[in-house]
Amino acid sequence: MSKYSDELTYGFAKAAAPPVRETRIGVCAAFCGTCGKLNENVKSGCAQLQSRKFSQSGGCQLMLAMGILSSLTNIVVIIHSPLGCCSGFGGIAGLLKTMRASKGKKEQEFVWIHTNMDQLDVVNGGTEKLRNAILHAEKHCHPEAIIIANGCVPGIIGDDIDSLASELEHQLSAKLVPVHCEGFKSRYVASGYDSAYHGVLRHLIEPIKKQDLIFPDEGLDALERWQKSRTVNIFNVGSNSNGDEVELSRLVSALGLIPRFLPLHASIEDLERISEAALNVSVCATHDDYLLGHLKERFGTPYIIDTLPIGIKNTNKWLRRIAEYFHLEDExxxxxxxxxxxxxxxxxxxxxxxEGKSVFVGGGETRILTTAEFFNSLGMKLLGVKAHNVDRFVEDILEETAGPELAIEVAAGQPAEELNILNKLRPDLYCGHMGANGWVARLGIPNLPLFGQSLNYMGYSGAFELARKAVKVLKNTNFVQNISANAQLPLRKEWFDSDVRENIKETESA
Amino acid sequence: MPDFIERAKFSCALGGALSTVAGIARVVPIVHAAGGCAGSLSGAYNLAAGYRGVGYCGGNMIPTSNIAENNIVFGGEERLEEQIEHTVKAFNGDLYIVLTGCQVEIIGDDAVGVARRFKDENVIGASTPGFLGNALKGYDAVMEALIESFIEPSPVHDTLSVNILGVVPGQDVFYHGNLDEIKRLLGLIGVSANTFFSTGESVSAIRGYGRAALNIVLSTQAGLGPAEKFKSVHGIPYIVSELPIGPAGTEAFLRQVAEELGISAALAEEAFRAEKAYYYSFLERIVDIYSDIDFQRYAVVVADSYYAHALTRFLANDLGWIPHLTAINDIEDEAEQAEYLKKFDDISSKTKPKVIFQRHAGLLLGEVRNSWQLNRNSRYYDSFSPAYVIGSGIERSLADKLGAGFLSVAYPVSNRAVLNKGYAGCRGALSLIEDLITNLVAAR
Structure with a gap:
């Protein structure tokens, strides 16, 4: 359990779409100051009301939702929208393939379909195209499930994809999973995780019906009960590498438990067996409180949402929480x-x-705070952190990481603000989310990615790898020096001289 | 009516617009849309155009009005105005272009009108919602905005100056290298080419493109709208040509341009002869191994119309491969399809390719299988091999299933890094041969 989610409720399964995080949890998306001040403002509710005068492109909840669901085995994704939404699949389909290969899963070709909505559809609706796309997927690809992502255009004009799905579901062998993830509906892109899991929860986790054996076997039943009593579902996230899963598996197995990674890269059958576990464990609250909370309400499976197992202290803590539940403290x-x-x-x-080198970490809230804590434990000087968003789930670690005086910026993306801050702080090393490191390199600051498919970050081996990587990066910093001397940033000197706090304003509405 | 597409090889109009803007040095886009559009679309071209990068002001750096549900209800023009105001203060741009996403166009915001209020600060606007169509439509919209609102009309035209249209940055993964080579080729016959996106181009140079005497459109699906706009606003006529790849393409291209501009055929001939001599002086190196182990292949070309014929002609007429099947994914209109088919009249190989229009990537394997006799358990079977697939990155699995060689050329390309490489001209064709053959010997 988590003291932060206990007061939340998760009974939204009857609704077509979950509430967005702005209303469900309350989120701060714009802040610049110290961790102490931020915590104060989050508690009072002021931080959640801030936005910016000048903003840059962040993520889209559709991308995040599909990032999760596209990993499932033997599915087809239909993007009900014009061609642009998720057109990034063209570039990342190959990445999905290498990710599956790294996990030793059977190779499969990822197939997605765009309904390709045009001007006429904006006027007349696009459900006929969607129907054709669904039938095409069923006929030519024979998937176990067809994921239907609803984009902004059908969201605004009011295409009723749920009625179409209900109409077709009994005519097809594939399960239909409508997902409402219109980008404009939430500025807090992690709402996309809730949208994705809402679809999974409504359509893909109905437990497999057990057939009674002709000759009852008590031994077998006992074995199944025992297995379930030891099984721990660990909820993986898009930034998990296979190395992370191998390491966390090793640790949980060492306690005598049976680890099982879900829901990314899972098969539909894996999802149908999601309730066959004693405990659900999160590695990142930002991703899965909605999923775990719902599973608790529906199947009674207890869960742990605590910290992210990065660095020594937080891996210890993560393990202790699991062990505590099974009374395996001594082990x-x-x-x-x-x-x-x-x-x-x-x-x-x-x-x-x-030791003594300075560092700045930017990315998702839990990940940056635990990563920063680890760098700190290595004797590095923490200059500041930048979180995409901040919500209740990091209240504890926000201040305990480096004290209330630590500089923090809250911004999803917004590299202009981040570069302004980094240019003043000039850390020896930057560790950041995809999309940020390239700009930081142009500023001439050595950097390393906050996560990656081929790297191990989590658990004890992850801590070793992260330290090893940081040392490696500092062995030759000529690349960033050459780039910063020869590449241009689009920002004016006046911007770099300005105070980022001036860009934050009270928003017109949440 | 365009229907659904299984694995489309284009992003939307806004994606094409952003990719186009990223191709011009020091231009800052300002996107009036929901927060995710700009970064995601720019990111698509970063990863799938040979790791092209996000450009001067791309990816999550793109200023975006970041409209949300309340703007959908109450309108977002004020938010855009605030965004433009702060963007010009913070960003160093030689030009700022406001682009729009689906959401604000459906609710009726006049973003181009808001942009017009900032004309004195070098801001222009283009309407580019995703539902306009594929990325090529976004290229056209940005180009038309430049031609209409930015390029200065000129009373005089330089008779040997031309503008190149139809090459869409990112959507042509090799656009930069290709345009550099087109510029060099035209220089050989005394023509100075304005390319918008290649080496040495700038916003101030583009402002003067109204002095050109001719527009050359290298595509039938992109650039025609802008060419018409050039004609109506600046009085500059245009011709439609094609990306020249290899000697056959280069010769046809130089002849066509020379004739149109009244340049002597002898000069064009001389330029072509020198290029051809250069090409064969290098091709000769590979003759021995090519012949000793037989590098001739059955070719399956899967591409957009920009590359499909150009590549097929090179493989068939110049390299002597057997053009078996060419699949084109971006022409829906039947009259346009018939027109495009005529291009293949110039294929000189004894075996002519089967040319099809197929927008669904997953149906191509069936198309190839249906184009060749099946093995009905006969002891001796003339199989479809050795084959080679030249397509987009998506066709890698097609090649695997056919047991064919594979090179990705058409968008998306995410299995190779592309910097200054191009396949245009005779020099580009040498690069193409290097890449084709390298893949055949890479396992050694």
Whole structure:
């Protein structure tokens, strides 16, 4: 459980779409100041009401929702929209393939369809095209499920994709999963995770009906019960690498439990068995409180939403919380002692290089705070953090990471503000989310990605890899120096001289 | 009516507009739309146009009005105005272009009108909602806005100056290298080419494009609208040509332009002869291995109309491969399809290609299989091999299933990094041969 989600409710399954996070959780998307002040303002509700005079392009909840669902096995994704929404699939379809390969999963060709809405459809509606697309997918691809993502255009003109899905669902072998993830509906893009999981919860997790055996087998029943009592669902996220899953599996297995990673890259059958577990464990609250909360209400499966297992302290904490539930405290302490001892020794040579170096971390709220804590534990000087958004789930770690005086900016994307701050702070190292590092490189600051498909960040081996990577980056910083000396940034000197706080304003409405 | 598309090889009009703007040096786009559109669309071309990058002011750097539900109800023009005001203060741009997304066009915001209020600060606007159509429509919209609101009309025209249209940055993954080569080729016959996007171009140079005497459109699906606009606003006529790849294409291109501009055929002939000599001086190197192990292949070309005929002609007429099947994904109109088919009259190989129009990527395997006799358990079977697929990155699995060689040329391309490479002209054709053959020997 989590003290932050206990007061939230999750009974939205009857609605076509979940409430957006602005109303469901309350989110701060624009802030510049210290962690202490931010926490104060979040608690009073002021931080949630801020926006900006000048803004830059962030994410879209449709992209995030489809990022999750496109990973499922043997599905087709239909984007009900003009051609642009999710056109990034053209570039990332290959990445999905290598991701599956890294997990040892069977190779599959990812297929997506655009309904290709045009001006006529804006006037007349586009459900006929959607119907044709669904039938095409069923006929030519034989998927187990067809995901239907509703974009802004059908959202505004009011295409009724749910009625169409209900009409067709009994005529097709594929399950139909309408997902309402219109970009304009939420400025807080993580709403897209809720949209995606809402579709999964409504259409894909109905438990498989058990057939009674002709000759009842008590031994088999007992084995199944035992297995369920030891199974821990670990909810993976798009930024998980296979290395992360291998490491977290190793740790949970070491406690004598049975780890199972869901829902990314899962098969439809895996999802139907989602309730066959003793405990659901999150690695990132931003992703899955909606999913875990709902599973608790529907199947009674308890859950843990606490920290993200990055760095030594937070991996210890994550493991302890799981062990506590199963009354395996002693086992966990023995494991943690052994792991910590070996890791600390291995980190010594890296510490000598990184000690005293300054660092800035930008990205998703839980990930940056735990990553920053780890850099801090290596003796690095934490200059500040930038969070996409801040909500109730980081209240604790916000201040305990580096104290209430630590500089924090809250902005999804907004590289102009971030570069302004970084140009003043000039850290020795920057660690950031995709899309940020390129700009930071142009500023001449050595950097490394906050996550990546081929890297391990989580658990103890992840801590070692992260330190190893930071040391490697600093071995030759000529690339960023050459780039910053020869590339142009589009921002004016006046902007760099200005105070970012002046760009934050009270919003007209939440 | 355009129907659904399985694995489309285009983004939307806004995506094409952003990719076009990113192709011009020091231009800042300002997108009036929901927060995610600009970054996602720019990101698509970053990853799928040979890791082209987001450009001077792309990706999440793109200023966006970031409209939300309340703007959908109450309108977003005020929010756009505030956004423009702050963007010109914070950003260094030689030109700012306001582009629009679906949401604001449906609710009826007049973004181009708002942009007009900032004319003195070098702001122009173009209407580019995704539902206008594919990326090529966005290219046309941006070009038309430049031609109408930015390029200065000129009373005189330089008889040997031309503008190149129809090459869409990103959608042509090799646009930069191709345009550099087109410019060099035309220079050989004394013509100075304005390309918008290639080396040395700038916003101030573009402002003077009204002095050109001719527009050359290298596509039948992009650039025609802008060419018409050039004609009506600036009185500049246009011709439709094609991206020249290899000796056959280069010769046809130089002849066509020379004739149109009244340049002597002898000069064009001389220029072409030198290019051809250069081409064969290098091609000769590969003759030995090509012949010793037989590099001739059955060619399957899967591309947009911009590349489909150009590539097929090179493979068939110049390289001597067997053009088996050419599939085109971006022409829906039947009259236009018939017109495009005529281009293939110039294929000189004994075997002519089967040319089809197929927008669904997943149906291509069936198309190839149906184009060749099936193996009915006969002991001796004339199989479809050795084959080579030249397509987009999506066709990699098609090539795998056919057991064919594979090179990605058409968008999307995410399995190779493309910097200054181009396939245009005789020099580009040498690069293309390098890439085709490299893939055949890469496992050694």
């Amino acid at each position: 966990a302490e023995r494991l943690i002692r052994l792991e910590n001892e070996q890791l600390l020794e291995a980190l010594e040579p890296f510490k000598r290089v990184l």
